[in-house]
Amino acid sequence: MQNDLRLSFIGGGNMAMALIGGLTAGAAASATIHVVDPNPAALQQLAQQFGVTTATQIDARLAASNVILLAVKPQQMKEVAAQLAPHLNGQLVISIAAGIRSADLSRWLNGHGAIVRCMPNTPALIARGITGMVASAGVSPEQRDAADAILKAVGATLWLDDEALIDAVTAVSGSGPAYVFYFLEAMQQAAEQLGLTAEQGKTLALATFAGATQLAAQSPDPIGLLREKVTSKGGTTYAALTSMEADGVKQAIIDGMTAAAARGKALGEELGAV
Numbered sequence: 001m002q003n004d005l006r007l008s009f010i011g012g013g014n015m016a017m018a019l020i021g022g023l024t025a026g027a028a029a030s031a032t033i034h035v036v037d038p039n040p041a042a043l044q045q046l047a048q049q050f051g052v053t054t055a056t057q058i059d060a061r062l063a064a065s066n067v068i069l070l071a072v073k074p075q076q077m078k079e080v081a082a083q084l085a086p087h088l089n090g091q092l093v094i095s096i097a098a099g100i101r102s103a104d105l106s107r108w109l110n111g112h113g114a115i116v117r118c119m120p121n122t123p124a125l126i127a128r129g130i131t132g133m134v135a136s137a138g139v140s141p142e143q144r145d146a147a148d149a150i151l152k153a154v155g156a157t158l159w160l161d162d163e164a165l166i167d168a169v170t171a172v173s174g175s176g177p178a179y180v181f182y183f184l185e186a187m188q189q190a191a192e193q194l195g196l197t198a199e200q201g202k203t204l205a206l207a208t209f210a211g212a213t214q215l216a217a218q219s220p221d222p223i224g225l226l227r228e229k230v231t232s233k234g235g236t237t238y239a240a241l242t243s244m245e246a247d248g249v250k251q252a253i254i255d256g257m258t259a260a261a262a263r264g265k266a267l268g269e270e271l272g273a274v
């Protein structure tokens with residue numbers, strides 16, 4: 001399938017754009033990509049930027065795809081599945097929607113079995129994403145490989161056996177870029193309050209994040225030890241971390257991520273109950 005990948009997206013918003021951007025720039029550049037979205041402005045931008053074909057509703061080109069990737073909001077999934085169901089003929093369906101369980105999607109697709117549920121993230125746009133993935137029982141080994149190749153074209157993949165863990169992946173890496181941007185915003189704001197320009201603050205914060213994450217990835221040391229190595233007793237880092245601990249920053253991050261996972265589970269229960 002990899003040599004003849006005809007991939008259609010239903011939903012051409014932020015996440016579809018991130019995935020298509022990564023796919024067209026990288027290993028899957030030869031794939032035929034088609035996008036269906038009722039919003040002509042979104043389609044025009046995708047066509048201009050990435051040379052994909054587009055349609056405002058499900059058409060023959062979509063039906064002729066061998067992989068259909070659902071990139072609509074979780075709240076739109078049931079309606080989209082009802083529109084898609086009559087056009088299915090064994091194709092692989094990949095869903096990236098937060099919360100939506102494969103069993104519910106399969107039911108809405110009239111019992112379609114070839115479903116891969118996954119949770120990518122927006123750094124896919126620059127091929128630096130990471131995607132948690134789980135395959136339903138009806139997915140063939142070839143389809144699993146195709147799903148892996150599509151998501152690998154935009155970064156790393158991590159396969160799970162237990163679908164319930166996708167909510168945890170959502171809380172860590174799906175939503176995760178937003179936490180990083182939040183931390184960067186806070187660092188930039190603090191830099192400005194301390195007298196640097198916004199640009200200087202951004203430059204310093206970005207380089208620090210990039211350097212520290214690469215160091216953590218390459219070092220044999222546990223992350224906690226790397227933190228301790230920056231923290232001289234009675235020094236500046238100690239002052240910062242003591243203040244952050246007193247403000248409950250670490251616990252606030254853990255609580256926030258727990259809320260994200262709970263929201264993913266609740267979305268699945270709410271939206272799947274129909």
Ligand SMILES: NC(=O)C1=CN([C@@H]2O[C@H](COP(=O)(O)OP(=O)(O)OC[C@H]3O[C@@H](n4cnc5c(N)ncnc54)[C@H](O)[C@@H]3O)[C@@H](O)[C@H]2O)C=CC1
Pocket residue numbers: 010011012013014015016036037038039042071072073074076079080096097098119120121122174175
């Ligand atoms: N934004 C992110 O960082 C991530 C999002 N996701 C998931 O990706 C999915 C899409 O999220 P975003 O791209 O952020 O949302 P978005 O709102 O940017 O895009 C959704 C698109 O679906 C289109 N749409 C609405 N009804 C439709 C229909 N009947 N047929 C075809 N298209 C239709 C809309 O016009 C819009 O362009 C969500 O389910 C979300 O949970 C997953 C991982 C990360």
Ligand SMILES: O=C(O)[C@@H]1CCC=N1
Pocket residue numbers: 098170174175
């Ligand atoms: O916020 C959301 O619901 C989606 C899923 C992960 C990232 N964005």
